[in-house]
Amino acid sequence: MKLAVIPGDGIGVEVTAEALKVLRKLVPDLQTTEYDLGATRYNATGELLPDEELAQIREHDAILLGAIGDPRLVGPGILERGLLLNMRFQLDHHVNLRPSRLYPGATSPLAANPDIDFVVVREGTEGPYTGNGGAIRVGTPHEIATEVSINTWFGAERVVRYAFALAQTRRKHLTLIHKTNVLSNAGAIWSRAMETVGAEYPDVETAYCHIDAATIYMVSDPSRFDVIVTDNLFGDIITDLAGAVTGGIGLSASGNIDASGTNPSMFEPVHGSAPDIAGKGIADPTAAILSVALMLRHLGRDEDAARIEQAVEADLAARGDGPIKTSEVGDRIAASL
Amino acid sequence: MKLAVIPGDGIGVEVTAEALKVLRKLVPDLQTTEYDLGATRYNATGELLPDEELAQIREHDAILLGAIGDPRLVGPGILERGLLLNMRFQLDHHVNLRPSRLYPGATSPLAANPDIDFVVVREGTEGPYTGNGGAIRVGTPHEIATEVSINTWFGAERVVRYAFALAQTRRKHLTLIHKTNVLSNAGAIWSRAMETVGAEYPDVETAYCHIDAATIYMVSDPSRFDVIVTDNLFGDIITDLAGAVTGGIGLSASGNIDASGTNPSMFEPVHGSAPDIAGKGIADPTAAILSVALMLRHLGRDEDAARIEQAVEADLAARGDGPIKTSEVGDRIAASL
Ligand SMILES: CC(C)[C@H](C(=O)O)[C@@H](O)C(=O)O
Ligand SMILES: CC(C)[C@H](C(=O)O)[C@@H](O)C(=O)O
Numbered sequence: 001m002k003l004a005v006i007p008g009d010g011i012g013v014e015v016t017a018e019a020l021k022v023l024r025k026l027v028p029d030l031q032t033t034e035y036d037l038g039a040t041r042y043n044a045t046g047e048l049l050p051d052e053e054l055a056q057i058r059e060h061d062a063i064l065l066g067a068i069g070d071p072r073l074v075g076p077g078i079l080e081r082g083l084l085l086n087m088r089f090q091l092d093h094h095v096n097l098r099p100s101r102l103y104p105g106a107t108s109p110l111a112a113n114p115d116i117d118f119v120v121v122r123e124g125t126e127g128p129y130t131g132n133g134g135a136i137r138v139g140t141p142h143e144i145a146t147e148v149s150i151n152t153w154f155g156a157e158r159v160v161r162y163a164f165a166l167a168q169t170r171r172k173h174l175t176l177i178h179k180t181n182v183l184s185n186a187g188a189i190w191s192r193a194m195e196t197v198g199a200e201y202p203d204v205e206t207a208y209c210h211i212d213a214a215t216i217y218m219v220s221d222p223s224r225f226d227v228i229v230t231d232n233l234f235g236d237i238i239t240d241l242a243g244a245v246t247g248g249i250g251l252s253a254s255g256n257i258d259a260s261g262t263n264p265s266m267f268e269p270v271h272g273s274a275p276d277i278a279g280k281g282i283a284d285p286t287a288a289i290l291s292v293a294l295m296l297r298h299l300g301r302d303e304d305a306a307r308i309e310q311a312v313e314a315d316l317a318a319r320g321d322g323p324i325k326t327s328e329v330g331d332r333i334a335a336s337l
Numbered sequence: 338m339k340l341a342v343i344p345g346d347g348i349g350v351e352v353t354a355e356a357l358k359v360l361r362k363l364v365p366d367l368q369t370t371e372y373d374l375g376a377t378r379y380n381a382t383g384e385l386l387p388d389e390e391l392a393q394i395r396e397h398d399a400i401l402l403g404a405i406g407d408p409r410l411v412g413p414g415i416l417e418r419g420l421l422l423n424m425r426f427q428l429d430h431h432v433n434l435r436p437s438r439l440y441p442g443a444t445s446p447l448a449a450n451p452d453i454d455f456v457v458v459r460e461g462t463e464g465p466y467t468g469n470g471g472a473i474r475v476g477t478p479h480e481i482a483t484e485v486s487i488n489t490w491f492g493a494e495r496v497v498r499y500a501f502a503l504a505q506t507r508r509k510h511l512t513l514i515h516k517t518n519v520l521s522n523a524g525a526i527w528s529r530a531m532e533t534v535g536a537e538y539p540d541v542e543t544a545y546c547h548i549d550a551a552t553i554y555m556v557s558d559p560s561r562f563d564v565i566v567t568d569n570l571f572g573d574i575i576t577d578l579a580g581a582v583t584g585g586i587g588l589s590a591s592g593n594i595d596a597s598g599t600n601p602s603m604f605e606p607v608h609g610s611a612p613d614i615a616g617k618g619i620a621d622p623t624a625a626i627l628s629v630a631l632m633l634r635h636l637g638r639d640e641d642a643a644r645i646e647q648a649v650e651a652d653l654a655a656r657g658d659g660p661i662k663t664s665e666v667g668d669r670i671a672a673s674l
Contacts, residue, residue, distance in 0.1 A: 076524075211573075212576075
């Protein structure tokens with residue numbers, strides 16, 4: 001297994017080390033190439049994602065990313081657009097896969113402590129994320145700025161198809177989250193994709209929910225969700241909320257997947273680089289470790305993936321309420337495999 | 338006081354009756370004109386918001402709206418675009434004011450039962466709500482649809498100004514919620530408005546938070562918020578979530594305000610027409626009644642507004658956990674004034 005590793009910034013470096021520690025236990029012949037990309041590199045050299053490096057990264061089976069960004073070094077938007085989204089778009093990571101489970105032992109902020117076990121299939125290459133739009137009369141009282149959300153049948157159909165296939169392996173329930181009553185042009189594509197692809201999956205029950213109402217259900221009745229499919233922006237929002245109700249985004253894993261297999265997929269924790277706690281060895285590496293499990297499943301190693309998930313589950317159940325140590329969590333999970 | 342009343346559909350009719358019951362106690366010389374607008378009317382006549390009716394509505398001091406919509410009669414988007422948003426846009430309701438408080442007696446789904454008392458100032462006339470955008474090759478495998486978010490300095494500056502002024506009357510803390518790292522054109526306008534107007538309010542502390550992170554704080558630490566200012570779509574999303582964490586949107590009031598005073602402002606509960614429980618007399622009219630309080634405050638009757646809020650507070654504190662009766666809540670609150 002040839003893995004491109006991008007530890008990135010802040011706690012990204014720390015959690016990636018633990019994720020690799022765990023992965024090496026299951027894949028002894030792992031070959032890694034590390035890429036120094038992120039805030040520190042950009043700040044020093046002005047380089048974001050040089051073409052040659054992206055070309056090299058493409059030669060790997062998968063990519064493991066820690067976290068990108070350091071607001072003290074780089075202003076907002078630069079690394080997001082130039083590195084993270086650049087990679088997702090250039091490698092056609094159209095499926096942004098984000099499972100949410102409330103593990104026994106994890107503390108939900110919800111009083112009801114509900115059963116939560118769903119997966120969000122977030123579109124990763126379209127919507128308001130394309131960088132279309134612009135501004136005129138910038139900095140004047142007449143400034144006008146647009147953000148253009150681009151939505152295609154091609155783009156929606158393929159993630160809806162992925163979501164139906166996934167739902168069929170689970171509880172056979174798929175919810176579309178959108179805002180079709182206001183964003184009716186884009187909404188029509190998504191609704192049509194649900195109907196058209198749905199006809200091929202008669203055993204999968206479907207539901208629809210506006211993004212605003214979805215946030216209500218996420219705190220009042222998250223058990224209703226099995227698989228969720230949604231656009232790039234709504235997926236960004238709802239998965240952070242999902243992370244929060246399942247015990248914090250320190251546990252949320254994600255995969256940026258090119259379901260066609262043409263390009264390597266990229267796996268990363270949902271959390272950011274958290275400069276405030278970086279270097280202290282107290283970041284929870286669980287999300288990064290669970291991202292490795294997603295990666296292994298994507299690469300067809302379902303059993304190894306399940307072993308990691310069970311190890312994480314056991315670790316969370318055994319943990320007390322006290323602070324954690326990054327390397328100890330990695331050690332414990334690696335040792336238990 | 339001349340009030341245009343649009344009861345609308347479903348429970349809209351029921352909660353509006355209670356809101357008027359309460360209002361009449363405080364404003365004995367109230368003059369109301371009822372407008373039959375909504376799903377039933379549209380279904381029968383094809384009319385959404387005839388010009389003459391809007392012209393008449395303009396002649397009132399304020400508008401009270403129940404709820405609009407009935408999915409059994411009208412497809413998604415038609416009433417939203419043709420009636421509700423049409424009214425907000427034509428009457429230049431640029432400030433969508435949505436307070437959130439966790440009242441004693443109301444049950445939050447959050448285990449920590451935190452102190453929650455903030456107000457969202459949502460922009461109401463721009464962003465992705467303008468209906469710009471379109472689609473080509475509709476219904477084919479080559480369909481492409483766009484949604485264009487339009488953002489102006491004019492539009493952002495005035496709601497940011499409103500929010501700063503509001504924050505100054507409260508705990509002097511204002512948070513901008515946006516997604517400046519991805520929607521950087523629009524984000525730049527909002528950030529600049531915060532800086533520019535903020536210079537005139539040196540005593541108001543400011544904060545910034547991405548919409549995805551904001552949903553996390555909303556469940557993990559909602560007490561951090563005092564006044565929130567945000568765009569039309571993010572405001573839609575975050576206020577539903579805010580309603581949920583403060584005991585359900587059955588309690589969430591809102592005002593659609595033309596802060597210039599040129600057009601009458603419109604007050605409405607955040608909840609919808611809830612066809613599933615319509616006609617049963619079990620809808621909670623509290624949100625509609627609190628919307629009347631917002632209206633009175635907007636019309637300069639601060640004392641009357643406070644009296645309603647106190648009466649609601651007392652009613653919620655005295656309620657048991659059992660089901661409510663719409664008319665009884667209205668009776669109790671009206672009687673206590
Ligand atoms: C950093 C940002 C561009 C990114 C996104 O919005 O997709 C992040 O929030 C995420 O969810 O991975
Ligand atoms: C009905 C819909 C158009 C509306 C909105 O999105 O503004 C509603 O959700 C609201 O928040 O008032």
